[in-house]
Amino acid sequence: MTKDNLGNSAKKNIKTVFFMMIFVLAAKLSGLLRNVLITSYMGTSIEGQAFSLASQIPVNFMDTVFAAAISASFIPVFNNYLENKNHKDAFRLANNFITLMMLISFVVCIIGVISAPAIANFHLSSSSESSVESAALMTNLLMILIFTVFTTTTAFSFIGVLQSLGSFYIPSIMSIIPNAVTLIYLFFFFNHFGVYGLALTFVAGNFLQLIIFIRPLKKHGFIFRPALRLSDAGLKQILRLVPMVLIGAWLFPINNMVNNWVLSNHIPEAIVELAAANTLYIVITGFFVLSVANLLFPKLSKESAKNSSEFAIILSQSISIITFFLIPMSIGLWFLREPIVNLVYYRGEFSAENILNSASALGFLAIGMLGFGITTILGRAFFSLMNGKIPMIASIIAIFINFLLSYSLVNHLGITSAAIASTISVSAAGLIMYVTLNKKIKILTLGCLKNYFKITLSAVIMYFVLFIIERIFYNINNIFYITLICLAGIMSYFFCALILNIHEAKIGKKLITAWLRKEK
Secondary structure (H helix, E strand, C coil), X not given: CCHHHHHHHHHHHHHHHHHHHHHHHHHHHHHHHHHHHHHHHHCCCHHHHHHHHHHXXXXXXXXXXXXXXXXXXXXXXXXXXXXXXXXXXXXXXHHHXXXXXXXXXXXXXXXXXXXXXXXXXXXXXXXCHHHHHHHHHHHHHHHHHCCHHHXXXXXXXXXXXXXXXXXXXXXXXXCHHHHHHHHHHHHHCHHHHHHHHHHHHHHHHHHHHHHXXXXXXXXXXCCCCCCCCCCCHHHHHHHHHHHHHHHHHCHHHHHHHHHHHHHHCCCCCHXXXXXXXXXXXXXXXXXXXXXXXXXXXXXXXXXXXXXCCHHHHHHHHHHHHHHHHHHHHHHHHHHHHHHHHHHHHCCCCCCHHHHHHHHHHHHHHHHCHHHHHHHHHHHHHHHHCCCCHHHHHHHHHHHHHHHHHHHHHHHHHCHHHHHHHHHHHHHHHHHHHHHHHHHHCCCCCHHHHHHHHHHHXXXXXXXXXXXXXXXXXXXXXXXXXHHHXXXXXXXXXXXXXXXXXXXXXXXHHHHHHHHHHHHC
């Protein structure tokens, strides 16, 4: 690949990521508004604790696991069929796989309903009266919410097809529909039907989101037709990847489950506080990281299927992009942890003390932002190579680290222990995968090291600028302070990056200049 082609490729990728970020951000913000209203209505009450735990199990655990298994095992094989066979065979494989996933997810839902009491008692194992009441309510809610696993599994199967065919925007906005349905319920019906109606609305909204996939899939020539042939060679290849991919995908949901279990036995109200911090963290971090990862994965899968030398170039470019953005975002979120939590959540049943605790957790989650990004991107890279072993090993080690830290620090640091444990464990997983992949595919070059040094230096200067602003303006109006920190952070970091001749900053300058000229 020539230098000009590499530059054009980088520009095209940055443009695509930018528009995907806008769509993902819109979806994430609708989800954030939904969670803010739920927290405002129920706070850290028994209903709030029960609903928080019951909704996190399918959303953060089973949905995450199935989604990762689908994307990481299906997309590489599907892309291989597209590159080396034909669309007819690829679509036949997709129909076969989607049918199987729908059957498996439905069975999981039935098992979840049967196991709901045991799951609730595990999470709320205290014998106190409030814990017993929360466990009973959580059981009933989980029996309803578990059916979102079926809809999410089906949705992510469709997403795998669309992304492999080069369609990224529709998958980016799919969660807006269930979020919008839930918001309507919260505004107009929550006071009449309460938490049970909320759970049913969650499920109904998830079923409705499947509608948006019909037209774009048909446009690409794909119409879902149920079919199940277990002897299919492509399906067998996918299923061989699934076990390792599943374990590799368990890192984030199991960390979350462990942290909730530890907190429920020491500080039950901290479950809601941590969920609030996690929601903000995922909105701020996830909209960018997931945009890059969703664009990157099909591209890497195609290059892997062609045994292309461009695999390492694309991956190195992607790591450089997320490093360029996530380090300053991490610093900015550290400075804004309390103002942002206060702005978003300080209303209704969520008290000032809840705000401080959530802000403390958010600050330490922010430190792990780059680790989260590296782990997500490199996980996709390994899966595109059809290698689930390394992410599996990295996840097992990280889960063990998280458990040790969360359990040993909770009596000393409270809710902060969960955030620290999560940050260290995720960063450890990213480091393990980076070192291992670099031995196989040279992604850490001298040029990369120079670029990382320049990014770090720009971020250090940005930190001191924000430190001075914090000391002078911290006690002024909340929104003005947030705006000032954001503007000062962006300007100081981008200015330093341009002076240091960082590639991503130069591309950003060209895109901004071209946009301004077009506007004139």
